Amino acid sequence: MSDIMQHLQETVNFIRKQVSGQATTGIILGSGLGNLANVIIAEKEIPYSEIPNFPVSTVQGHKGRLIFGELGGKKVWVMAGRFHYYEGYTAQQVCFPVRVMRLLGVETLLLSNAAGGVNPEFEIGDLMIIKDHISFFTENPLLGKNEDALGTRFPDMSEPYNKELIKKVCDIADRHQIKVHQGVYTGVTGPTFETRAEYKLIHILGGDAVGMSTVQETIAAVHCGMKVFAVSVITDLGIREEDNTITHEEVLEAAHAAEPKLTVLFTELVKSL
């Protein structure tokens, strides 16, 4: 068995000793979006620091625990806090928990993130359902020897974000009168926010939003056969005017403010699965 498969098995065995329940849905919560975890009726919470082979999240706004519990009447695995490439983890480390979830039986992965809006129609606090992504500005987590036990060498990326799940969430948003956009998420490494020229470039390239997470996790999830749904909270609008700046604090604040909408969408989506 390869090192990675051995590590995954070790981690899964550890978690399985603490939680025997099954869930086919996994959720990863983004920056400032950890409060959804409070809506979950938790059966078990495991701090990342206790989980063998899990990196420890260092970023402010990330609580760093794996939760098994109930949302919308369904059992779910939730990662409150994710690992970012900019923290110094390898792309494989960033995706490790996704693979752990897969081996725990997760088939559908829901992701949320905070992102900068580069589509001029977006406003701060809007939600954007990710319909596609651009991953070229980040490192592909599948570089290196392929783990055949997880998935194929050359995964198809024609539908990284499951169309049926997108349709379901659009219907839910309609019913609850929540405005949602659909768009292309551009993954970058961070940790710098983009320059004026970079925001402009991302828009020219076809991006509607830009952020420092999600694409690597999606690639790993698609590789191992999961359905993915992902949504961005638009927390800033890039740098458009002469004197505007962007801070992590305003990103977190905007994410917090939009969180109730996200909670409705995720809860209702899980209910419908």
Ligand code: HPA
């Ligand atoms: N750029 C990159 N990542 C982000 C941004 C942004 O403007 N906002 C929130 N995360």
